[in-house]
Amino acid sequence: MIEAGKTSATATAARLPAARVGIGGPVGSGKTALVERLIPALAARGVDLAVITNDLVTAEDAERIRRSGLIDPARVSAVEAGACPHTVIREDPTLNIEAADELERRFPGVELILLESGGDNLASTFSRDLTDFWMFVIDVGGGGDIPRKRGPGVVRCDLLVINKTDLAPHVGVDLELMHAQALAVRDGRPVLLTNCRSGEGIDAVVAMLESQVLFRA
Amino acid sequence: MLRLHGIVGHETDTSLRAQLHALEHRGAIELLFVPPEEAGRKRFRLISDRGTDCAVSLGRDEELRDGALLHLDRERAIVVRFGRQRLWKLRPADETAALKLGWHAGNLHWRVRFEAGCLVVLIDGPLADYRARLADLLSDGSVTEIAYD
Ligand SMILES: Nc1nc2c(ncn2[C@@H]2O[C@H](COP(=O)(O)OP(=O)(O)OP(=O)(O)O)[C@@H](O)[C@H]2O)c(=O)[nH]1
Ligand SMILES: [Mg+2]
Numbered sequence: 001m002i003e004a005g006k007t008s009a010t011a012t013a014a015r016l017p018a019a020r021v022g023i024g025g026p027v028g029s030g031k032t033a034l035v036e037r038l039i040p041a042l043a044a045r046g047v048d049l050a051v052i053t054n055d056l057v058t059a060e061d062a063e064r065i066r067r068s069g070l071i072d073p074a075r076v077s078a079v080e081a082g083a084c085p086h087t088v089i090r091e092d093p094t095l096n097i098e099a100a101d102e103l104e105r106r107f108p109g110v111e112l113i114l115l116e117s118g119g120d121n122l123a124s125t126f127s128r129d130l131t132d133f134w135m136f137v138i139d140v141g142g143g144g145d146i147p148r149k150r151g152p153g154v155v156r157c158d159l160l161v162i163n164k165t166d167l168a169p170h171v172g173v174d175l176e177l178m179h180a181q182a183l184a185v186r187d188g189r190p191v192l193l194t195n196c197r198s199g200e201g202i203d204a205v206v207a208m209l210e211s212q213v214l215f216r217a
Numbered sequence: 218m219l220r221l222h223g224i225v226g227h228e229t230d231t232s233l234r235a236q237l238h239a240l241e242h243r244g245a246i247e248l249l250f251v252p253p254e255e256a257g258r259k260r261f262r263l264i265s266d267r268g269t270d271c272a273v274s275l276g277r278d279e280e281l282r283d284g285a286l287l288h289l290d291r292e293r294a295i296v297v298r299f300g301r302q303r304l305w306k307l308r309p310a311d312e313t314a315a316l317k318l319g320w321h322a323g324n325l326h327w328r329v330r331f332e333a334g335c336l337v338v339l340i341d342g343p344l345a346d347y348r349a350r351l352a353d354l355l356s357d358g359s360v361t362e363i364a365y366d
């Protein structure tokens with residue numbers, strides 16, 4: 001017979017695997033900017049963190065985050081896709097899985113690994129083998145009609161982030177309408193608005209990670 | 218929030234049969250409905266049919282199956298069901314029929330909710346099996362099926 005409490009109390013006390021959270025989205029939508037906002041916000045809440053970035057043939061984004069001074073550079077790993085970015089997050093995520101396993105080995109207390117995919121198109125999605133939860137970042141500058149195009153990234157992600165809200169008046173986008181249409185194509189699943197320039201909306205993203213992924217509240 | 222990690226068994230494990238049966242009699246088996254398209258997840262947070270907020274994570278090499286046990290102790294068991302909760306709404310014709318319907322549902326350990334003059338059965342299994350148990354009440358009009366969804 002299984003002893004009382006074995007599943008909850010004991011297992012929770014033992015080391016749990018780190019949660020793995022993917023961040024995908026089109027080129028330049030603000031994925032790295034979001035990571036740079038999430039790092040200090042999560043650190044302030046005591047979350048033990050590591051980051052993986054994917055770039056085509058460089059470690060550009062990883063270097064940018066390492067230099068930011070926001071996080072111990074050793075906690076930032078780079079994976080070069082070498083091909084279309086989606087190949088290493090969906091078709092064959094082995095390289096990223098190895099990078100995440102390696103971070104967990106090196107930093108045994110790590111609770112959360114953020115994984116930024118290389119900028120891709122609206123069809124890119126993450127494999128469930130790689131991430132427990134994934135967000136898709138689009139931006140206002142890409143056009144208010146992006147959600148209506150029902151890209152699999154937009155529709156299937158666990159959280160859709162519409163970034164660069166500050167640009168809406170400059171590019172003629174009706175933010176409220178864009179938000180409503182995003183919720184509609186997603187059957188009401190979460191959509192959050194951010195301005196990674198000012199940090200507006202970041203708290204809501206963090207709150208969602210805390211409840212759905214970190215199980216803190 | 219109940220924090221659960223890992224799969225502890227399966228509802229069909231013969232070694233657990235007696236323990237699960239005892240829990241079932243006390244109405245202490247909770248079902249956690251997981252949409253089939255979400256079955257590949259290794260981490261999720263869902264509310265069980267009895268209202269328990271379950272925060273679940275699995276080992277990287279574990280695979281969720283229908284019937285997987287996520288929690289088992291003397292108080293309760295939590296079992297994974299692929300799909301969504303089906304509801305069967307019944308209306309008794311009068312007080313006598315209501316008493317009979319309630320008596321049956323209780324004896325059969327059905328999960329139920331009460332809704333203005335109706336009994337809503339939370340279905341776990343083929344509807345035909347449930348209908349068969351109420352065949353008499355349904356055929357003589359004592360109980361009417363209002364909805365199944
Ligand atoms: N105005 C404004 N600019 C932003 C915002 N977020 C990011 N940017 C700018 O948008 C540009 C692209 O941001 P990145 O964070 O590099 O975008 P990315 O999605 O990581 O890009 P790739 O990794 O190359 O696909 C940069 O110049 C950012 O400063 C925002 O909320 N508002
Ligand atoms: Mg980037």
